[in-house]
Amino acid sequence: MEWSFSISVVLFLTLLIQIHGSGYLDHKQARGFAENYGCNLFQGSWVYDDSYPLYETSQCPFIEREFDCQNNGRPDKFYLKYRWQPAGCNLTRFNGEDFLTRLRGKSIMFVGDSLGLNQWQSLTCMLHIAMPQAPYNLARNGDVSIFTFLTYDVKVMFSRNALLVDIVGESIGRVLKLDSIQAGQTWKGIEVMIFDSWHWWIHTGRKQPWDLIQVGNHTYRDMDRLVAYEIALNTWAKWVDYNIDPTRTRVFFQGVSPDHQNPAQWGEPRANLCEGQTRPILGFRYPGGPLPAELVLEKVLRAMQKPVYLLDITTLSQLRIDGHPSVYGFGGHLDPDCSHWCLAGVPDTWNELLYASLVKN
Ligand SMILES: *[C@@H]1O[C@H](CO)[C@@H](O)[C@H](O)[C@H]1NC(C)=O
Ligand SMILES: *[C@@H]1O[C@H](CO)[C@@H](O)[C@H](O)[C@H]1NC(C)=O
Numbered sequence: 001m002e003w004s005f006s007i008s009v010v011l012f013l014t015l016l017i018q019i020h021g022s023g024y025l026d027h028k029q030a031r032g033f034a035e036n037y038g039c040n041l042f043q044g045s046w047v048y049d050d051s052y053p054l055y056e057t058s059q060c061p062f063i064e065r066e067f068d069c070q071n072n073g074r075p076d077k078f079y080l081k082y083r084w085q086p087a088g089c090n091l092t093r094f095n096g097e098d099f100l101t102r103l104r105g106k107s108i109m110f111v112g113d114s115l116g117l118n119q120w121q122s123l124t125c126m127l128h129i130a131m132p133q134a135p136y137n138l139a140r141n142g143d144v145s146i147f148t149f150l151t152y153d154v155k156v157m158f159s160r161n162a163l164l165v166d167i168v169g170e171s172i173g174r175v176l177k178l179d180s181i182q183a184g185q186t187w188k189g190i191e192v193m194i195f196d197s198w199h200w201w202i203h204t205g206r207k208q209p210w211d212l213i214q215v216g217n218h219t220y221r222d223m224d225r226l227v228a229y230e231i232a233l234n235t236w237a238k239w240v241d242y243n244i245d246p247t248r249t250r251v252f253f254q255g256v257s258p259d260h261q262n263p264a265q266w267g268e269p270r271a272n273l274c275e276g277q278t279r280p281i282l283g284f285r286y287p288g289g290p291l292p293a294e295l296v297l298e299k300v301l302r303a304m305q306k307p308v309y310l311l312d313i314t315t316l317s318q319l320r321i322d323g324h325p326s327v328y329g330f331g332g333h334l335d336p337d338c339s340h341w342c343l344a345g346v347p348d349t350w351n352e353l354l355y356a357s358l359v360k361n
Helices: 002-023 032-036 096-102 114-130 182-187 225-243 292-302 314-318 346-360
Strands: 044-048 082-086 107-112 136-141 144-149 154-160 166-170 173-177 192-195 212-215 218-220 250-254 308-311
Touching: 082 346, 096 114, 096 346, 107 114, 107 182, 114 144, 114 154, 114 192, 114 250, 114 346, 182 225, 225 292, 250 346, 292 308, 308 346, 314 346
Parallel strands: 107 154, 107 192, 173 212, 192 250, 250 308
Antiparallel strands: 044 082, 136 144, 144 154, 166 173, 212 218
8 A cells, every 4th residue: 555655656757757747948949940040040230231120111111100100200320231140140131932931821829919920920021022923812800811822832820918818807897817828719720820928018098908817716906017928928828738730830938028228228318219319239239138028938938838939139120220210110100119119120030930940940
């Protein structure tokens, strides 16, 4: 009795160690494809390259006005001319035809907030301009935008879902449920998924889309937003661990995209937000340091069992103080936009990195 009990305990512990050990991603593996590529693609600097931008937005008929900075009157063009140069290797140049050929018959979906929209728009423009003769169809189904390259049978989709977890209308108000993720039902069977979330977690007042926060049986008026973010990301991580078959689906998470609302971070305290910035910060290091939300995201991804590839764009985007629409977005001078990115622009680089990782794996 005692003997079999201790055997069971040993077996149980071994099993626990195996489950934990086999799936555990250390810091390098969480950035998996970067390491497989032979160098960390996300460490490097911006270099001037006259062959950029990768496209003219005038050739991209479906571009959303809010990202089309040149058309909105932005006078400077240097910000279009920078290429990301990893320190340890060279990035493959984006090849739209190759991208579509590799993905033939498959679907790729961005799920997240308007930073996901920004990257989705960039990718659809990059692909359309690479293959301008390839017939396409752009449709909308509820919160999902579906861009189909008909001859390749490739769908490039964007599903707006800023918090990933659920908000449910109840008698007590709009309840943000940190441990519930109903939308997951619509993510099954897609071959490439790219998630993002952060910017909506910090909204308060009228912009906050919920009234109460619920975890388990507890309901809160409010809580530390980084804590809420971490609980929600863990819910998402559990969903991926239970539901994703890594032999069929590649899962990416877009690193936290930085705002440039605070010029003190880059040593220009008298500047007006990001307005008037025309050049990136050159060099490897952003003086403002890392983003707390990015550290939370990395922590959650490291503890996952299934491989999720962090598209680690935070630092390289932090260096692009010049990349935002600022007064040449939707809001004009009334509401300068230092969160989203002009297109052509920084999200094109995110997609070059996405492409590099798909090609190499
Ligand atoms: C990257 O490209 C440059 C210019 O073509 C070349 O000089 C350099 O050796 C390449 N570096 C690597 C690591 O391949
Ligand atoms: C939550 O409440 C339900 C119903 O009252 C109960 O059955 C359940 O055990 C509670 N869960 C926890 C974690 O307390």
